[in-house]
Amino acid sequence: MTDTLVAVRQELVILRDRRFSLLFAARTSSMLGGAFGPVALAFGVLALPGATALTLSLVVAAESLSMVVFMLLGGVIADRLPRFRVMMAADLGAAAAWGGLAVLLITGWAPLWLLITLSAVAGMATAMFFPASTGVVPEVVPAERLQTANGLLRLGMNGARIGGLAVAGGCVALVGAGWTMVINAGLLLASAAFTAGLRLPRVVTPAAAQGSMLRDLREGWDEFRSRQWLWVPVTQFAFVVMALQAVWTVIGPVVANERLGGAKGWSWVLGAESVGMLVGVLIAIRVRPRRPVRLVVYMAFPLALVPLALGAGAPLLVAALVAFVAGIALDTLTVVWDTTLQREIPQSALSRVSSYDALGSLMLGPLGMLIAGPAVALVGAQASMLGSAVLIAVASLLALLSPGVRDLRWTTPVVPAPRTDGDAPLSQPAPTALVEAA
Template sequence: MARVQSFRQDLGLLRDHRFTLLLSARTISVLGSAFAPVALAFGVLGLPGADASTLSVVLTAQSLPMVLFMLVGGVIADRFPRQLVMMTGEWVNCAAYAALAAMLFTGWTPLPALATAAALGGIAMAVLFPALTGIIPEVVPAERLQTGNALLGLGANTSRVAGAVLSGITVTLVGGAWALAVSGLMFGVSGLLIQFLRLPPHVRTGAARPSVLRDLKDGWTEFRSRQWLWVVVAQFSIMIMALQAAHGVLGPLLAKEHLGGAGAWSAVLAGEAVGTLVGVVVALRLRPKRPILIATLLCFPSALPYLLLGVDAPLWVVVAGAFLLGICFDVFGVLWQTTLQREVPPEALSRVSAYDALGSLMFGPLGLLLAGRLAVMVDARSAMLVCAGVVVVSTAAALLSPGVRNLRAPEFPAK
């Protein structure tokens, strides 16, 4: 059975100044990043002579550095004040998207330059993600971590809904350059907000350590000692390969060729984003005793939109499938982040989250590369069906693990 939490208890966290500052910064940052998928995809596809392979190169240039630098980002976030690390990451992202926008504005868009700017954004994300995971327990009490993660998710998901809708409108009316410029501005504002976040000195983690390699080894020991952790990360390494292929290349391509273009794909992304808002309500209210088991089971329905795209379902049906995906992924994310923050020691949390992200994302660039080539060589709808099958099979395999099925959440006294 699962406990249900009071909304009054949930929303009381909003009275905490530091939490609301972090929430505001995160919400604005995600609003900026929500413009990027549609703007970048259709901006690149709209270039003279560009095709699916061109888009694959740019997205791979963004994704690969994010994977390669993720472990370094984890070490940095465990060594230095996470506020400073996050602020730096946001400002690097600002510079990257401003550069992409400037290239589209001026018409100077050589592929190496586009790839370099995209890679800068990938490096920024490699720094940001581990720091964000680690800073939340510094701001939110242990017994309210799930509430904090859910409220942060609510802000992020609201931004994704707005960004998915507004980016499609912006791209359709004035082009991808303006959408990318908005992304850069939002990242800059988020960096300014994080600058005002003040943490007590005793929770900062900038103490000297013997070496980066020793830090990485200690983080790996923490990671591999938890079966539920490495099994689900292995599952996601396969799933993300399929999701990157479907969301990054195959989905926009099918939308352009069969569904009417950027507006249609924006509607699919908006359906997913609205689903995440509903998922936040579920995540706020539900306290499963076996959070990783429930989270893993929720991965099965996430294959639905890819299946629907593969069988040429009507657009509204695909949007409904994306809505269900959004619900499931949001609840998964809140349960996963909360469990990670509770089970891993704070001094190693950013490094473990970096191993989590690295393992989950490491085959993403491969999915992007394969998607572009498969879309040229074979039918894109068949490739979508393969993506759906990969999601189902990898999830079923993860459920074979006793650690995934049996990990229990701690009990906290009612207030």
């Protein structure tokens, strides 16, 4: 036990690094604002005169669609420009969008077209932020600390998400949806300020700075498709996310209303998953898998436990328990996957590859939400749950057939491109013992 605590303290030394602590603060602030925003938007839009569920759907869909549409562009920009500056600009853009939405809700003058436009701007800002935030981590921390850094970032983000969701509803009730959005905008401005403090040396990436953006996209696609270990799990998770979106947004609430006590019971399931995600991060910080992508695929199987249990008629306690296990698996695989991308993909293409990863993994999610309702009407909620579990399991089994997925081992990390200021590289080759440890 003592050795474990010492090992954990050694891992946490990274928090003393100024640049990483700033990145940690920025990502945590951004996620905390992200937890406030959707809750305030939902209640604020529904409270507008004449607003309906369709009104809210149009506003929310505008944000999601914009994020998907601009994700690849975000990857290209993040590989061309200093990534921390792209993140800062994205936070400022998101703060402006959410601040604009706040003004509309506070004043009561909120035409639908303007709500949709500002929501789309917020989605575009997210699309700019995500690829840059993935690519900036290897510029901030040494290569041997990447997994610890990813784990701690996820820990801060998950804690902010849980805390934000816990108090967002009360904040809306206390000060109103508009002023809650002001808090969201303020947290995004704080994130931009923390990110500005990074002041990272410029990394010279000549290949990304030449030619057209279309060429950059093709090069990113070539990097993506040339790695079987990469595109196979992304294809797998396209179907996994499709099933989970159906479960968490539509089928699960239906089952909860039928026999888990409604919203209160469903909140216990969601809360258990969130706690599991925190535990998963702590595990992921310490685990050093021999074959990381195979572990990522294995960790998808526990995600089928929630729909399997609910489809089999499990009581609330069992549903919460399996949701806890699923949360552990979800953040364990996320940290290991992010670290694998950062170690195996050249830094000059990392943001573009991560944008293809995000687009591929998320593209079927809206389809899952669309077909969930008709599926429940046709075969019932419990049968739909079982079908979702089967889809997750089959997609994961098929992914394991790939030799690239089964066999990839972490290699020595890519050395960063030379810096114009003559500084030493921030990343060093990882010790062999660390890479090969079980």
